Amino acid sequence: MRSDALEVEAVVRYRDFTLDVAQRFPPSGCTAVFGPSGSGKSTLLRAVAGFVRPQAGRIAFGEAVWFEAGAGRFVPPHRRPVGSVFQDGRLFPHLSVERNLAYAQKRGQRREQAFGLDEVVEAFALGDLLSRSPATLSGGEGRRVALARTLLCGPRLLLLDEPLAGLDGGRKAEILPYLEALIARFALPVLLVSHDAREAALLAERTAVMSGGRIAAFGPTAEVLSAEGIAGHAGSVLTGTVAGHDEEAWLTTIETGAGAVFVPLARERAVGAAVRLYVDPRNVALATAPPRGLSIRNVLSAQVASVQPEPGTAFAEIVLDAAGDPLRSQITKAAAAELALDEGQAVFALIKSASFDD
Ligand SMILES: Nc1ncnc2c1ncn2[C@@H]1O[C@H](COP(=O)(O)OP(=O)(O)OP(=O)(O)O)[C@@H](O)[C@H]1O
Numbered sequence: 268m269r270s271d272a273l274e275v276e277a278v279v280r281y282r283d284f285t286l287d288v289a290q291r292f293p294p295s296g297c298t299a300v301f302g303p304s305g306s307g308k309s310t311l312l313r314a315v316a317g318f319v320r321p322q323a324g325r326i327a328f329g330e331a332v333w334f335e336a337g338a339g340r341f342v343p344p345h346r347r348p349v350g351s352v353f354q355d356g357r358l359f360p361h362l363s364v365e366r367n368l369a370y371a372q373k374r375g376q377r378r379e380q381a382f383g384l385d386e387v388v389e390a391f392a393l394g395d396l397l398s399r400s401p402a403t404l405s406g407g408e409g410r411r412v413a414l415a416r417t418l419l420c421g422p423r424l425l426l427l428d429e430p431l432a433g434l435d436g437g438r439k440a441e442i443l444p445y446l447e448a449l450i451a452r453f454a455l456p457v458l459l460v461s462h463d464a465r466e467a468a469l470l471a472e473r474t475a476v477m478s479g480g481r482i483a484a485f486g487p488t489a490e491v492l493s494a495e496g497i498a499g500h501a502g503s504v505l506t507g508t509v510a511g512h513d514e515e516a517w518l519t520t521i522e523t524g525a526g527a528v529f530v531p532l533a534r535e536r537a538v539g540a541a542v543r544l545y546v547d548p549r550n551v552a553l554a555t556a557p558p559r560g561l562s563i564r565n566v567l568s569a570q571v572a573s574v575q576p577e578p579g580t581a582f583a584e585i586v587l588d589a590a591g592d593p594l595r596s597q598i599t600k601a602a603a604a605e606l607a608l609d610e611g612q613a614v615f616a617l618i619k620s621a622s623f624d625d
Pocket residue numbers: 281282283284302303304305306307308309310311
């Protein structure tokens with residue numbers, strides 16, 4: 268399958284806002300576009316999709332130039348092989364799920380990279396929903412159909428603008444594995460707008476952090492989200508591999524470089540698959556000796572990278588090096604003083620398994 272890099276150089280000026288980005292997005296994998304409300308995430312995606320025409324710059328996907336200000340070139344949205352799921356992605360209400368999909372597939376067949384209907388129906392577990400009308404679908408089911416429809420249109424680049432917005436925690440958890448599978452199985456480059464550090468951590472290998480219309484940071488998600496000052500108290504991302512599922516204990520074991528971590532059973536993640544875990548710093552406790560007699564079973568070996576007291580609070584943020592992944596812990600200043608934590612010191616990081624759940 269052919270995949271191409273996306274190169275975006277774009278200036279979009281509104282009355283009170285300017286988007287000004289210059290970034291190359293690699294040809295595969297998911298890039299999270301993360302940042303506060305109004306930072307320009309949707310504007311960036313809309314410029315890539317062609318819904319917004321920048322005042323200056325150049326947007327190219329592989330050999331194809333979609334926009335070039337100097338040359339007066341602008342390829343309209345329907346001529347760009349882009350699949351978008353925006354916050355308000357609607358299905359045709361008068362058509363059944365199956366006919367919604369068939370309609371998309373017909374459009375897709377005109378493109379070189381269409382996916383098969385059976386494959387997509389299976390990937391999104393839509394077999395039992397085909398005869399239903401969109402009005403009867405739950406929020407989560409509707410999102411799955413919308414994602415399936417987007418793939419059937421034969422995109423070579425996917426733009427997902429908050430695909431989980433408006434879903435409650437349970438429904439989000441239900442859709443996340445489908446999004447993960449979509450990213451892995453269909454091997455398309457994806458730009459995913461998200462407000463949610465956890466979502467970005469789980470889905471995206473790379474993250475672009477937007478601030479005031481610019482890309483303030485770009486790089487591996489684990490590094491970018493953990494970097495000082497960018498994601499505030501956003502948690503850390505641990506990388507690991509699924510080592511096994513224990514159906515009886517209802518746990519999945521993830522092997523990280525710093526030790527094993529047990530998370531609530533996640534059968535949909537294949538043994539051997541690379542995964543990222545999101546860890547809230549408030550759920551990471553520290554010990555200077557191997558802990559015993561504890562209910563917490565996730566004990567990682569790590570080293571103290573830095574100790575930063577938070578001004579005006581009782582807390583200190585300890586950044587650890589967990590076999591190369593930065594792991595943040597929030598403990599009280601009093602506890603940090605009592606443990607006499609120092610840079611380079613070996614410690615045990617205790618992570619509540621619940622921190623991997625919603
Ligand atoms: N058509 C428009 N005309 C004028 N201003 C606009 C237009 N579209 C967006 N803006 C402004 O541009 C800024 C960036 O908007 P954008 O939707 O890209 O932000 P965002 O990061 O996606 O925000 P959110 O997370 O809230 O969706 C905002 O201040 C918005 O009000």
